[in-house]
Structure formats: C-alpha cells, structure tokens
Amino acid sequence: MTAAPLPHVVVLAMGGTIAGSAGSATDATGYTAGTATVDDLLAAVPQTAGLARLTGEQFASMDSSDLTDEILVAVARRVDAILQSPDVAAVVITHGTDTLEESAYFLHLVLGSTKPVVLTGAMRPATALSADGPMNFFGAVAVAASPSSVGQGVLVVLNDEIHSARDVTKTASMRVGAFESPYGPLGAVVGGRVLYYRAVSRPHTVATEFHLGAIDTLPTSAILYAHSGLDAETQRPAAYDVIVHAGFGNGTVSARVIRPLDDARRGGALVVRATRTGSGHVTAAGASGDVVNGWVSVDDQNPQRARILACLALTVTRDHDEIQRIFDTY
C-alpha cells in the first residue's frame, strides 16, 4: 500500500526574531530581526519533511513593530490567494512576536477559508543558545498539517501550545513562554502529536461578515492609554476614524477625558472603551458612558485587538448599535 501524499503547506515568512541574528550565541536581546530567509528557516528544521511538503515564500523581512495596516491587508490578500489553490492544504506564517496577535486576529476575521493558518515566531534569535524558533516552527507545521486543525480559525503556535487568534496575547517582554490566552490554549503539540481539548466558539474566517474584497484601506486608528493624573489636553485625540480608549478597570473614562473623547465622537470618530488592566470584560456603561455618549464597549478584547475589530467594523457599518453587536459577536 502506498502512503498518502504529505499535505502541501506554504510557509510565508514575515521576518521577526525567528529570523533574527546576533553577534553572539549568548545575546538574546541585541539582535537584528528578519535577517534570515525562509530558505534558511526551512533548511534549519529538516525534521518537518516527515510532516508536510513545504514551500517557502518571503513576504517581508521586518521587525513586526514596523508592521502597518497596509502591509497587514496585503498579507491577508496573499494568504487568501494561496489558500484558494486546491494544491495547498495550509499556510504557516513566521512573524515577529510584537504584533503577531494583531495580525493573527485580523486574519482570523477576514480569511475566507477553513484551511489551517498558523502563525508562529520566536523570543530568541536564530543564533541564540536554546533558540526557540526551530521547535516553534516544527510545532506550527505539525498543527498546520493536521486534519484536526481544519475549521479551527487562525491559530498561534509557540512553546508547544496551540492558541486561538481570537484570544492569544503576548504577556511577557522576553521570556520564552510569552503567549497566553485568557481561557487557556486550545491544545498542545506533544512529541509532534497535535492534541486539541477545546474549540473557539465565536465566529471566524468563513463565518464572519468581513470580506477582504470590500476592504481597500483600513480606517485610521489610535489607542489612548489612561493613567492617573492625566490631563484632558494630552488626551485630546487628533482626527482618527477609530479611537480605542484603554481605560481603567471596567473601561472607566476619567471625568476629565469624557469631553475630549466625546468631541472626537461628534467629529466622526468611533470611540471604543477597553481596559488597560490586561484581562476581563468591559460592559456597556450607563448614565455617564456609552449610552449617553454613543461609545462602544469591547466585551473582552484587549485594546490592540479591539483596534483591529473596530477598524473592520467600520468597513461594514457606521451604526452604533451594529458596531456594539459586532463587538459582542466576535
């Protein structure tokens, strides 16, 4: 009996620390991101040959802190096009970790395919002792090649864990286990085996109302970060289409900032209340908040992912209640 052919997985390289190099093997901080190519990466992990047939594509060689919304839309278009090929089973994206969660969430909401898309990266450059990139890459390919990943939305694999792009966030500046999800990972990669324990229940990919074809450019956006002692002038946002306010606790906006934010809303901005606490929900505020001011609350999304969702919401509607429904749906 002949063995089934291995799935064809396309590796789209964006740069990041997984492709980074430093002058010394003990230097895990003073390195340049995105110097190694996708071919270097494929050659460094030949063990993936038993999992999938890989082809590489160099999309960018950047530090992900330099990612723009224009590049994000272009990446999504490229991934969507690759997924349409009947010959391709899945895509792995190697990406810098700094903005990986934003790219992953955007793709999770706009891609029109149930095929697996897996983002991975590294916290240590490729030249470091105990570099985490090769094992993260191996895990990402294992997850992408697994039939059990079909229909799970966009996934993020690092440190042997499988996370949903809806939930995952970078919670540490340097340690290797830097990615966490508030409700835990979906599963794990154990000895090369892909094990799922739960699925994400909010709609994604083919089940959303967002379509790449309808997106030319994303609206302009900014995140305003609350702090004690803030004065209204420094919190007076310039003209953006979207302003996400990373407020206190349950998205609380200081009394001094209500006016500038509401001026922005009356000037045409979508104002979204999030929390700077790092976890938890933000509920619709009554008398002094959303109801009076026409603002929107984020449910449980952190400010950076709320920015992505708010920009996408504006590509389909400007209606306040509809945008709140979108936040409560995704």
Ligand SMILES: NC(=O)C[C@H](N)C(=O)O
């Ligand atoms: N660990 C990393 O990948 C960080 C790097 N600055 C990047 O996001 O490109």
